[in-house]
Amino acid sequence: MKATVSWSKELQFIGKSSSGHQIEMDGDGAKAAASPMEYVLMAAGGCSSVDIISILSKARQQVTDCTVNLDSERAEGTPRVFTKIHLEFVVTGVDLSEKHVARAVQLSMEKYCSVSLMLSKSCEVSHSYRIESA
CATH class of the missing domain: 2.20.25.10 (N-terminal domain of TfIIb)
Structure with a gap:
């Protein structure tokens, strides 16, 4: 690349x-x-969302929307690196299985999302999810 x-x-x-x-x-x-740092934050959301949609599609879940709300904290002094990032996934669909959504989020955050995994080497990365009915 x-x-x-x-x-x-x-x-x-x-x-x-x-x-x-x-x-x-x-x-x-x-x-x-x-800003470049905003793009880094959005990249974590985009990378993990790709994983989650892919995993849930393979599980034949009827996802109609997936949004990730990202919240971060940065160091006060230079360099203004991220110190904390939280990703909240809001997965919307028809008859979504909580088990499948939880597994998709876990797999993305612990195995597949290279951006979040890379960031977790230098800052605290946490996540949560909510399921909404379409």
Whole structure:
């Protein structure tokens, strides 16, 4: 995997992935785009959500929506690294099995989500889930 990040203007940058996609980043208080740290946080939510949807689909669960609410704390001083991240998964569907949802979340957070697992090496990562009926 490769990527490039190029300066656009002021403290704004364009990231381009080797798969041909691009994002804007803003290091000046996220005025024009998300900050790099916001993208790291969203990447944890995206990576784990992919796992959960994949696992639940294989279990033939009728998922209609999956949202992850992320809450984080950062160090006061420089570097402003994450010290805590909490992921709350809200899985919505028809007749969802709590056993399947719990297993999907656990597998993602403990085995498959490379972003969350990488972050857990340097900060506290916790998770919870809620099931809602469609």
